[in-house]
Every structure is written in structure tokens, then in C-alpha cells.
Amino acid sequence: MIKVRVESLGKLDSSYYKYLFLYPPDGVIYLNKIKDTLITSSRKFISYLKVKRIIYSSIGRFPIFKIRKVSSSDLDLYHTSHLFLFTDKPYVTDFEHYYIFFFTHYPAYSGIGKIIIKKLFKQKNLKYLLPWTYEAYNTIPEEIRKDPKIREKLKVIYPAVPAEEYVDKDFDKIRLLFVARYFYAKGGSTVLKVFENLNKRYDIEMFIVTPKKWISDKILKKYNFIKWLESLTDEGLRNLYRKSHIYVYPGYSDSFGFTILEAMSYGNVVVTSEGFARREIIENEKTGYIIKRDKDEIKKYTDVISSLIENTNLIKEISLNAWKEIKYGKFSIGNRNKSLKEIYESSIKY
Structure with a gap:
């Protein structure tokens, strides 16, 4: 068995690691405990973000990169979350964007920042750099990534989420869903306008899952036709995915967007905005829909979703395609685990 510990500077709050620990490659043991690393409470998560913002804003433009020393222990290698290590053990690091190796964006692309990163990327014990997408790969300055x-x-190793067996959905009423920890940053204002348009046309159900602290009483009153949910158990959220048909998610601030994959894994048709790596995740009009960001964005969302509501056969077709992409395609647990195990075995071999 290959014993691996995942290291980060803060909490491992991304679903990337949740699904890594829950569905490890065959022959691999992760030494982390899920309850010690994953933030599941929205209140705890928001408090953590506030502290994180204060620290990052105080650092400003200083070229301070993320690095820590770890003691040698009874393991074979480390897997880090965009973090460099001082260690005599081999390690690999994953990242969703190049600049995330620093605390702020600016120094990552400064002259001194690029010199520092280039040296750290060449660390002998750093065996592999694992961008989540090719879009992430291309954020690395060309003069760095072209170094042999x-x-x-x-x-590139794509993140993965599990997929249950495909089950045909009940079409007694079309259900739309939006899930976001940060309502406005993820496109909540756009979703409200689209839902308002659709509510005037159709007898459908609309659900929004988000911390209520982001939402004013005025908004809740105006959009009282929406079913607002503040917190759900994991099983509660899974049940909501199961009964929903269309997942509406602009995801403006995302560099990936795990809820897109999660929605697809339950056969939801995702309608999302053009954004970072979005076209690597969704094949437009086959596994979902990508809306161009322009002055007509709201209308385009409304029109695309209307075409789906009026054609349940189209929903069924896209739904099955989306599910297959997660179950068997590049975002499948099987494909990720095969690639990761090869990386781990190679890392400890030399």
C-alpha cells in the first residue's frame, strides 16, 4: 500500500479532497481524517474566509509564496494543495491556477515571483505538478512551463466526483436548482432575474441553496416563489440533485466549479456562463449549455432554459450525456484514480 498525506496551509475546503479521501485509488491510503480537514458548516466556512481575506490583504504585493516544513513520518509521499514543502520525502502538488502558489495574484507574475516559482518547481523532491485543467496549465507563464x-x-489530472447509477427523472413538474456558498460571487443576481422571467411563463419549481446571511429580507419577499434553503445534510443535497432537472449556475468567480460536476453526476442539465475552464468541463449543447457573457446574457439564459422546459426529450438526452461524462469520462473516479496511482508509483520509484 502507498501511504499518502495531503498537506495544505489552511483547511482543505474543496470537494477535490473530499472525493479524493472517499474514493482513493486502489492500493493507496490517505492518512488524513475527513472530519479534520473538510469544512461542512457554512457558518464555519464564512468565518474561515474572513480570517483568510484579512491575512491575504495584509500581504498585498509582497512575493510571499506558500511553503512549509513537514517532518518525516511513516508515509511514502506527500500530496499538497498548491503548497511547496521542505521535506526529504517525495511529493506532488495540485493546483487550479498558477497564481494560487502565492497569497495574492500580483507577485505571481512579477519578475521576482517568476524566478522564485521556477526554482521551486525544480525542487528535486517535487516530482509532479498537477494542474486541474489545461486552462490551469496555461496560466503558468510560458517561460516557466517551457523549461524542459x-x-x-x-x-493534467482532472478532478472527479462519484456518479450513482442513472435513474430516469420524474417529470411531473420541472425543477430548477442553484447552489452557492457565496450567492453574489457565483452569479446569484443573474439567477434571480432568470428565475423571475421563467416564473412568469411556466408552472415550475425553483430552489436556491445558499447561506441566508447573503440575502436581504427584501429579496426573500420579492422572490417568494423560490424555495430558499440555507443548509442541507449531504444526503439532503443529493436528494435535491436527484429530483432537479436543470442546474442554473453562472459561476462567475470559479476557476473550476465542483457543483457543476456534482449536478451532472445526477443527470442535471447544467446551464452556465462562459468562464475559466468551462469548455473543458462542458461540451456545449451535448453535456450542458454555456452562455456567452454579454448584455443579452439574461435573455439567453431564459431562452435556453425555456427550450428545455418545453422539450423534456431534450432534457433526457442532455441529462444522460452529462451523467456518462461523469460516470465514464474524464471526470470519472476511475480515470482520476488510474492517473493518480501512476503518478504516485512513479514519484516513489526514483
Whole structure:
């Protein structure tokens, strides 16, 4: 068995790690405890973010990168979350964007920042650099990623989520869903306008799952036709995905968007906005829909969703395609685990 510990500077709050620990590659043991690393309470998560913002804003433009020392222990290698290590053990690091190796965006692309990163990328014990997407790969400055010693370490491994067996949905009433920890940053204002348009046309159900602290009483009153949910158990959210048909998610601030994959895994038709790596996640009009961001964005959302509501056969077709992409495609647990195990085995071999 290969014993791996995942390290980060803060909480492992991304679903990337939740699904890594719950569905490890065969022959791999993660030494982390899920309850010690994953933030499940929206209140705790928001408090954590406030502290994080204060620290990051105080650092400003200083080229301070993320690095820590770890003691040698009874393990084979480390897997880090965009973090460099001082260690005599081999390690790999994953990242969703190049600048995330620093505390703020600016120094990552400064002259001194690029010199520092280039040296750290060449660390002997750093065996592989694992961008989540090719879009993330391309955020690395060209003069760094074209260095032969760095280029051979770069391997794109897509994140993965599990998928249950496909079940045909009940079409007694079309259900729309939007889930967001940060309502406005993820496009909540757009969703409200689209839902308002659709509510005037159709007898449908609309659900929004988000911390209520983001939402004023005025908004709740105006959009009282929406079913607002503040917090759900994991099983409660899964049940909501199961009975929903269309997942509306602009996701403006995302560099990936795990809820897109989760919605697809339950056969939801995702309608989302053009954004970072979005076209790597969704094949437009086959596994979901990507809306161009322009002055007509609200109208385009409304029109696309209307076409789905009026054609349940189209929903069924896209739904099955989306589910297959998660179950068997590049975002499947099987494909991710195969690639990761090869990376781990190679890392401890030399």
C-alpha cells in the first residue's frame, strides 16, 4: 500500500479532497481524517474566509509564496494543495491556477515571483505538478512551463466526483436548482432575474441553496416563489440533485466549479456562463449549455432554459450525456484514480 498525506496551509475546503479521501485509488491510503480537514458548516466556512481575506490583504504585493516544513513520518509521499514543502520525502502538488502558489495574484507574475516559482518547481523532491485543467496549465507563464525540467513534471489530472447509477427523472413538474456558498460571487443576481422571467411563463419549481446571511429580507419577499434553503445534510443535497432537472449556475468567480460536476453526476442539465475552464468541463449543447457573457446574457439564459422546459426529450438526452461524462469520462473516479496511482508509483520509484 502507498501511504499518502495531503498537506495544505489552511483547511482543505474543496470537494477535490473530499472525493479524493472517499474514493482513493486502489492500493493507496490517505492518512488524513475527513472530519479534520473538510469544512461542512457554512457558518464555519464564512468565518474561515474572513480570517483568510484579512491575512491575504495584509500581504498585498509582497512575493510571499506558500511553503512549509513537514517532518518525516511513516508515509511514502506527500500530496499538497498548491503548497511547496521542505521535506526529504517525495511529493506532488495540485493546483487550479498558477497564481494560487502565492497569497495574492500580483507577485505571481512579477519578475521576482517568476524566478522564485521556477526554482521551486525544480525542487528535486517535487516530482509532479498537477494542474486541474489545461486552462490551469496555461496560466503558468510560458517561460516557466517551457523549461524542459518543469515541462516533464506537468501532468493534467482532472478532478472527479462519484456518479450513482442513472435513474430516469420524474417529470411531473420541472425543477430548477442553484447552489452557492457565496450567492453574489457565483452569479446569484443573474439567477434571480432568470428565475423571475421563467416564473412568469411556466408552472415550475425553483430552489436556491445558499447561506441566508447573503440575502436581504427584501429579496426573500420579492422572490417568494423560490424555495430558499440555507443548509442541507449531504444526503439532503443529493436528494435535491436527484429530483432537479436543470442546474442554473453562472459561476462567475470559479476557476473550476465542483457543483457543476456534482449536478451532472445526477443527470442535471447544467446551464452556465462562459468562464475559466468551462469548455473543458462542458461540451456545449451535448453535456450542458454555456452562455456567452454579454448584455443579452439574461435573455439567453431564459431562452435556453425555456427550450428545455418545453422539450423534456431534450432534457433526457442532455441529462444522460452529462451523467456518462461523469460516470465514464474524464471526470470519472476511475480515470482520476488510474492517473493518480501512476503518478504516485512513479514519484516513489526514483
